[in-house]
Amino acid sequence: MNRRDFLFSTSLVTAGLFTQKYFAFQNNNIIERSTFKMANFELPKLGYDYNALEPYIDAQTMEIHHSKHHAAYVANLNKAIEGTNLANKSLNDILANVSKSPVAVRNNGGGHYNHTLFWEILKVNKDGKPSGKLASAIDSAFGSFEDFKKKFSDAATGRFGSGWAWLIKKSDGSLAVTSTPNQDNPLMDVVEEKGFPVLGLDVWEHAYYLKYQNRRPEYISNFWNIINWDVVSKRFESGK
Ligand code: MN3
Numbered sequence: 626m627n628r629r630d631f632l633f634s635t636s637l638v639t640a641g642l643f644t645q646k647y648f649a650f651q652n653n654n655i656i657e658r659s660t661f662k663m664a665n666f667e668l669p670k671l672g673y674d675y676n677a678l679e680p681y682i683d684a685q686t687m688e689i690h691h692s693k694h695h696a697a698y699v700a701n702l703n704k705a706i707e708g709t710n711l712a713n714k715s716l717n718d719i720l721a722n723v724s725k726s727p728v729a730v731r732n733n734g735g736g737h738y739n740h741t742l743f744w745e746i747l748k749v750n751k752d753g754k755p756s757g758k759l760a761s762a763i764d765s766a767f768g769s770f771e772d773f774k775k776k777f778s779d780a781a782t783g784r785f786g787s788g789w790a791w792l793i794k795k796s797d798g799s800l801a802v803t804s805t806p807n808q809d810n811p812l813m814d815v816v817e818e819k820g821f822p823v824l825g826l827d828v829w830e831h832a833y834y835l836k837y838q839n840r841r842p843e844y845i846s847n848f849w850n851i852i853n854w855d856v857v858s859k860r861f862e863s864g865k
Contacts, residue, residue, distance in 0.1 A: 698732075777790055785806075
């Protein structure tokens with residue numbers, strides 16, 4: 626077994642820990658060299674079953690999206706930062722300075738962050754609406770909830786190719802709607818309009834094609850039935 630195999634099997638048995646022992650071979654003996662934070666971001670578990678968002682998002686789409694697409698972003702992010710000085714940084718730190726990193730870090734770090742957020746803010750909630758401070762902030766930024774829905778839906782529909790639509794909290798605490806290509810997000814130092822992502826919608830075809838085919842607008846209009854506004858409110862109130 627070579628060293629790479631050994632590191633791999635070690636990370637399997639210790640999956641779930643943020644720090645791992647680092648071992649190396651010396652004089653044919655395995656010795657512990659040091660303990661440091663490995664590149665070990667993990668695929669988060671969903672807080673619900675793959676069929677929980679039906680009929681708005683089908684179980685097969687959810688399963689492939691989470692267990693294949695998101696899992697690949699995590700694996701490729703870990704591969705891209707392994708052995709670099711990014712391996713002991715938080716994902717937020719990595720994204721805030723992503724202009725200095727290889728494009729694999731940008732694509733896969735963004736992919737991991739964006740999907741983690743996406744799973745968290747989904748829940749069947751037909752005709753649900755924001756309330757409290759978030760509802761007031763939406764009214765002051767956009768005029769009304771209906772105006773916000775239109776602006777956000779337009780951003781999602783109009784994103785050419787693959788990307789995301791966002792509701793962000795800017796540094797002055799106010800809200801804005803933005804959109805980013807690929808797996809970019811508003812935390813990154815490469816985007817024009819920065820802010821804390823409060824709500825995000827994945828408009829990559831892999832997010833909707835099995836059920837909606839080319840009908841992205843229908844997927845977007847159904848999104849309003851699956852937003853967990855309690856989680857979105859918490860993101861708004863805690864996010865900087
Ligand atoms: Mn996706």
